[in-house]
Amino acid sequence: MFRQLIRKWSGPKVYNPKSIRPEGVMGKNYSIFSHEYDVIIVGGGCAGLRAGIALAEKGYHTGILSKIFPTRSNSVLATEGLSASLDYQNHDSWEFHAYDTEKKSLGMSSKSSVVKLCKQGPQAVYDIENYGMPFNRTPEGKILQIKSFGQTKNYGQEEVFRTAIAGNRIGHCMLQTLTSKAMKVDCRLLVDYTALDLILFDGICHGIISLQNCTGDVHVIKSHSTILATGGFGSAFKETAQSRTCTGDGQAMISRANLPLQDLEFIDFCPLGLYPKGIKLPNELVFMGNLVNNDGQNLKIDANLDKDQIVRIIAQEIAQGRGVGPDKNHLHLDLRKVKDWQLEQTYKGLRNFIRNLGGIDPETTLVPVSPSMYFNIGGIPTDSNSQVFSNTIKSPVQGLYAIGEVASSSIHGASIIPGNPLLETLVYGKAVADIIESIVGPKSSHKDFPHYIIDQTIERIEKYRIAKGSITLSEVANRLRHTMSNHFGALRSEQSMNEGLRKVYEIAEMMKDVKIRNRGFIYNMEVLECLELENMILLCKQALAAGKDRQETRGVHVREDYPDMINPAQHSLTWLKDIDKVVSVKFSQVEIV
The missing domain is CATH 1.20.58.100 (Fumarate reductase/succinate dehydrogenase flavoprotein-like, C-terminal domain)
Known part of the structure; x- marks a missing residue:
């Protein structure tokens, strides 16, 4: 009865395969339904939602397919802020932002991709502000920006305030804002679906094959344009700041299609993961509190070190046997002497966040921390238009795009600057809609493919x-x-x-x-x-x-x-x-x- 009710709105059943299954069971066990969209987006995080909004506003029949409801997507765990050169606060510019991003990439970024990110960044922030994003504010009512690792002006000469925040919950706030907007512009949310494979034939992507979790039915979703925005594969790590839903679905679909993946070895770690879960704490706490090893000694962390260097120091301390705990696999962060107002001024609710998720009170107890997997820099190789490369690398697969963490878009290169990943979701989510509009219009006819x-x-x-x-x-x-x-x-x-x-x-x-x-x-x-x-x-x-x-x-x-x-x-x-x-x-x- 339950399956029948769900199927009423699932679409017409079009096909039953005839191939024999291993137990001799015919394909009739699987009901297969067909849908047709102008664009299907796989992934309901910030990147997928922003792309869906832009496409729906252009008149495209757009579906966003997700394993869970968008407000529970992995983006909800993002805490590092949203970086863009809004300029009014401290004479910043997109050129300075681009300089920092290229420098941090260590020669592995594409100039066109970086310029696109940094130049369009301010407008992307203003767009989501207009959607109702509750940023922290200055006394004048403007978006508050704070300092973060690797952000400078005058080409590395001075530190700059470039990171916009919403307390310690910017990912949560962005998802709430974007989901609300997506529903207003009539994006179809296909929730509780798992994407399984691309429909790739004659070098053209015709859509995806997915499984409806609540019924076990297979859904064939035809589309002229398919956008992968499924995030990373942080669930493959024990200590991870990512959700357990991050299982690399998009990258694996590309692999099964016999297409290449790029730079998968580049995985960003945050220095302060709440042990043993790995949930990310703000990087700046390493300067507010003290890191303590098993000898009770405080680690001296130079204020001029960047995030990657701090991760390396903590990892080396643990590797050399000076970690704490029975397995000596983490350190302690002492926040007991940090004044409450110092935390609450910037990271509102952080103490309760640690209490709820770590089960400890940072006012009276040492906080266990260790480096935690945070972000997949490598992924699906794309050009500056977010089009996925084929095996020849420089020729794109027609109708296939990747944005956000799932893509290796040559922006971050060998390392990330805090705040750039969230900005990438907004800039490239909107930009991919412009690219699709220039290639194929809405309401075009769909082609058949082999069953x-x-x-x-x-x-x-x-x-x-x-x-x-x-x-x-x-x-x-x-x-x-x-x-x-x-x-x-x-x-x-x-x-x-x-x-x-x-x-x-x-x-x-x-x-x-x-x-x-x-x-x-x-x-x-x-x-x-x-x-x-x-x-x-x-x-x-x-x-x-x-x-x-x-x-x-x-x-x-x-x-x-x-x-x-x-x-x-x-x-x-x-x-x-x-x-x-x-x-x-x-x-x-x-x-x-």
Whole structure:
């Protein structure tokens, strides 16, 4: 009855595959529904919502597909602020912002992409302000901006106030604002769907194949333009500042389509992750409080150090056996002497945030912290128009785009400046709508594609639904997360990454022997977890392989055995279509134009 009610608005059933399943069960077990959109956006975070708003305002029939309701997307955890040169406060300019961004990229950014981000940044901030974004304000009523790591004016000569904030909850506020606006402009929110595969045929993307979680039905979504905005794969790490919904779905869809991924080894870590969960605390607390090791000694953190250097200091302190706790795998942050007004003035509600999520009172207790996975810099290679590259790299796949964290857009390069990732979601979310408008208009007719593409996806679902192995999913997931945190953290070496890669190959073999108890279709979370684990294994293999082959230290990729940087800079490109295969790695020169 429940499935029948849901199906009333799911769209017409158009196709039942005829291929035999492993148990001899015909495809009739899976009802397949068809939808047609001008544009389908996969991912309901800030990037996906901003793109959806811009496209709907242009008259495109737009759908935003998400595993969870947009206000619960991973963007809700963003706390670093929104950086743009609004100028009125301290004579900042977009040229200074671009200089800082290119400098931080260490030769791995594209000038056109950086200029686009920084030049269009102020208007992007004013746009979301007009939507109702509750920024912190100056006494004059203007948007308050604070200092953050790596932000200067006069080309590195002076510090600048460039980061707009909304207390300690800017991601939450942005999601609320953008979701409200998206619903007003009539974006169709397809909630509780998991994207599985691209419909890629003759070099053209015709849409996606997805699974409706609440019914177990397969939904074929045809579109002229497909935008991937699915975020990163932070769920593959034990200590992560990302949501457990970040399982690399978009990147894995690209891999299964036999397209390359770029620079997956570049993963940003925040210095202060609330141990053991990894939830990010503001970077500036490292200067307000004191970091304490197991000898009770305070670590001296120079105020001139940037975020990446602080991460390295904390990671080295732990690696050298001076961590605290039974496993000596974290440090303590002493905030007991920090005055309440000092925190509340900028980070309103931070003390309660730590109390609620960490179960400790920072006024009386030391706060356990360790570096935590925060942001995937690498991902799907795109040009400055957000178009996804094909295997020839310089020719885009028609109708396929990627924005936000899922994309390797040559903005951040080897390291990020706080506030740039959130700005990227707004600037490139709006810009991709302009690009699509210049290529294809709304309400165009859709083309057919071979049905065997759907068959392949259903076979993958069914393989896990009928699995009768002996290994539990929690055992596989825990082993993967421990492997990535232990062997692909803030400090790396060839020996450690080789060991990590060996373990991930073993984990891939474990997937052939997983135990599934639920044979049903409605909310079969075991099958969904299998599909997500498969995605993460695909990406972890490629990240470790690329990291092992990049024999240098550059930005967030820190090699203890190769401490020097090699110029000219190169992008890593990896291919892996199936978790049973071996990763292919190549390097290409960075084009800085």
